[in-house]
Amino acid sequence: EVQLVQSGAEVKKPGESLKISCKGSGYSFTSYWIGWVRQMPGKGLEWMGIIYPGDSDTRYSPSFQGQVTISADKSISTAYLQWSSLKASDTAMYYCARRPSGYTNWFDPWGQGTLVTVSS
């Protein structure tokens, strides 16, 4: 079964750093893109960026460029989303999702989500 399992909920203070993870299983991790999506409380989905673990090719939404870093460790089939200095406005649910390589542009499946709460 193809699965993406994300790390658990986090509670952090403003200014702290954070790295959340997304582990793929049941498929060839290096042959599919992994995207990250933000959902702020009560709001819609926002596309943040995407990485191809095979060669670490990474693209960011202009809205998130410079605000987060997306990376992957193909040796352990895991993608990451990290912040160097969190803000209260980073409070949200974050989802990872798999995108097939090639001329494909959809995301399936999705991870269960990681809730990040930033509060002083």
Added chain:
Amino acid sequence: QSALTQPRSVSGSPGQSVTISCTGTSSDVGGYNYVSWYQQHPGKAPKLMIYDVSKRPSGVPDRFSGSKSGNTASLTISGLQAEDEADYYCCSYAGSYTPYVFGTGTKVTVL
């Protein structure tokens, strides 16, 4: 890149059909046949329902169908069922610089 525009809500009685629109520009929806639709129940992760404008993944009921005309894509749910009550989001490829943009989301209510 602005979010694609969807109606905030649509509703219908069981058995009826509802259609959700997703309006973008020639740089996203109108420029590519890469529109996908996702269903999200409260507290759950999104689920792929339609890809490449009108294709259904295995396991998705054929009550769900997609189409596109110009800069507007649409998702139609025929024979509405109680379990279809959820939020729905469209997503379009938008080119190599900003590859993807989501819609604003639509809440479907089954009356």
